Amino acid sequence: MARWEPNAAERLARAALDLFSEQGYDDTTVMDIAQRAGLAKSSFFRHFSDKREVLFGGAAMDGLLTEAIATAPPSFTALEAVGRALDAAGREVFTSARRETVLRRRAVIAANPELQEREALKSLSLTASMTKALERRGVPGLTARVAAELGALASAVAIEHWSQTANRSEFGVLARQALHDVQDSMESCSVRAPTPPSART
Numbered sequence: 001m002a003r004w005e006p007n008a009a010e011r012l013a014r015a016a017l018d019l020f021s022e023q024g025y026d027d028t029t030v031m032d033i034a035q036r037a038g039l040a041k042s043s044f045f046r047h048f049s050d051k052r053e054v055l056f057g058g059a060a061m062d063g064l065l066t067e068a069i070a071t072a073p074p075s076f077t078a079l080e081a082v083g084r085a086l087d088a089a090g091r092e093v094f095t096s097a098r099r100e101t102v103l104r105r106r107a108v109i110a111a112n113p114e115l116q117e118r119e120a121l122k123s124l125s126l127t128a129s130m131t132k133a134l135e136r137r138g139v140p141g142l143t144a145r146v147a148a149e150l151g152a153l154a155s156a157v158a159i160e161h162w163s164q165t166a167n168r169s170e171f172g173v174l175a176r177q178a179l180h181d182v183q184d185s186m187e188s189c190s191v192r193a194p195t196p197p198s199a200r201t
Contacts, residue, residue, distance in 0.1 A: 009047040011037040016054040017101065020108040025051075025115065055105055055115065056122055062129050064088050069133035078139045079183065082130060082151035083176050089155070090172030094162055103163055127152045150186070154179035 015036035019028040030051055034041045048054055068088035072081040094102060109115040127148045134144035158175035 008037075008039060008043055012039065012044055012047060013054050016051060017104050017108065020055075021104055025108055025112050052115070052118065055109065056118055061089065061093060062126060064092055065126060066129050066133040069130060070136065072137075074137075078134050078137075078143055078147035079150065079179065081134060081137065082147050082154075083179055085130060085133075086151060086155055086158070086175035086179065087172040090170055090175060094159070094171035096168075099162075102159075106163065123152060123156075150182050151179065154182050157182070 012033060016028070016033045019032055019036055028051065030044050031041050033051060033054070034044045037043075065085040065088065068085040069081045072084045076084065109119050130148035130151060131141075131144045134147055135141060139147070154175055155178075157178040158171055161174050161178075162169070162171045
């Protein structure tokens with residue numbers, strides 16, 4: 001029987017992030033991570049498939065967003081359901097207690113092109129999951145896709161603001177404001193621009 005290892009996944013994730021920050025992602029091995037965490041290499045693979053998954057274990061976020069959309073009141077519009085999902089992300093992931101961890105993760109990813117590509121793919125996957133969750137609520141396909149993509153854009157804007165050291169606003173507040181601003185911008189794009197004087201007859 002495997003020896004019980006309290007908080008093993010958390011210890012491994014913390015050790016990995018420390019090493020990625022200290023010596024770089026490419027120069028860090030699974031063995032390095034396990035040793036820093038005080039665990040056996042086999043313990044690492046009980047929690048993560050490889051060292052990349054320490055940064056991109058996205059199943060929890062995926063489930064969080066889709067559950068929030070699924071349980072939104074029936075009267076909610078597509079965007080209101082997406083806003084509810086962003087609120088859930090703020091309560092569970094982008095908290096003040098996890099701010100430093102999130103910032104360090106972003107710094108590691110920003111320093112590695114391969115990880116940047118993986119982050120982009122993860123974002124697309126989360127957007128697709130939100131789209132499907134909206135469709136299961138009966139939202140038409142195109143509307144669901146647009147709402148999910150607006151939500152993803154609002155989330156990216158909110159994360160950027162939330163990450164700033166001087167900004168102590170809650171992520172949910174920033175995300176909802178960003179969603180509102182994005183929606184306003186889209187509506188502005190539908191307004192016909194005035195005809196330039198030189199084009200008038």
